[in-house]
Amino acid sequence: MHPLNSYRVSRPAIVILALILGLGMVGAAIAQAISANSDSQEPPVEVPGIAYGVIDAQSQGFVSPEGIYPDDNASQPTMLAPNAPAATFSYYFVSGAALVPRDSTTSYVYDGQGCVHSGSGSIVLNTDLQLPVGSEIKYLRLYYYDTNNPGYVTGYVSRYPPSQSSVDLVAVSSPTTGQPGAGFVVSQRITQTVDYENFPYLVIGRPSIANANLRICGLRVAYYAPVFGFTFMPMIKR
DSSP: OOHHHHHHHHHHHHHHHHHHHHHHHHHHHHHHHHHTTTTSSSOOOOOOOSEEEEEOTTOOOEEOTTSOOTTSOOOOOGGGGGGHHHHSOEEEEEEGGGOEESSTTOEEEEEETTEEEEEETTOOEEEEOOOOTTOEEEEEEEEEEEOSTTOOEEEEEEEOOTTSOOEEEEEEEOOSSSSOEEEEEEOOOOOEEOOTTTOOEEEEEEESSOOTTEEEEEEEEEEEOOOOOOOOOOOOOO
8 A cells, every 4th residue: 555545544543543632631631620629728610510400480490491301310111120220310319408517617507498508618518428339420410509600519529538639520510600590500421330448438519609699409419229130049839
């Protein structure tokens, strides 16, 4: 083959490889930015979500113009019932009222309807995350009340190994623009297998500033529960 023809054949592959490497570097940079944040004293990094929901005009609950969000369970046909644990999400849902300050200098206020806000100190509120061992974490959904644009609230799922640097597995923030008020935001999809032998896990709510109009109302983790096989003995007939 002529060298020029060889170059023509390999050029698309080179372009694709460069794109993959570039996306990998961007992803690594984002991961480092998030990881450096939940355990620091600086304001949290804003992490845009991939889906949003808002309270409807009659305050009748959250509505989805698209019909279903990426972390929602779609209705499953009856024939899929035996595979339901693998085909549908399980959820770990923490109310904002269940969060506690990470720092003894942090004050926080309960605002009603499950929502809290940080008053002073390090402004970080958190609680432990308890999932079945072997579960696969996929999404974090943050429920918020935000009328302080361009301020925002950020939620995290993080690993906090003792005496080691923390690692933020996923993070998502309330919008800094758009319709203020109550709503929720869904994170990017991740794949993280729960390993309690080596890591403790936390869910964290953190506003960009201490403000009564930046409230954390809930954190919901969507995960695939581990599927356990069952062995049955054959039926004995006389």
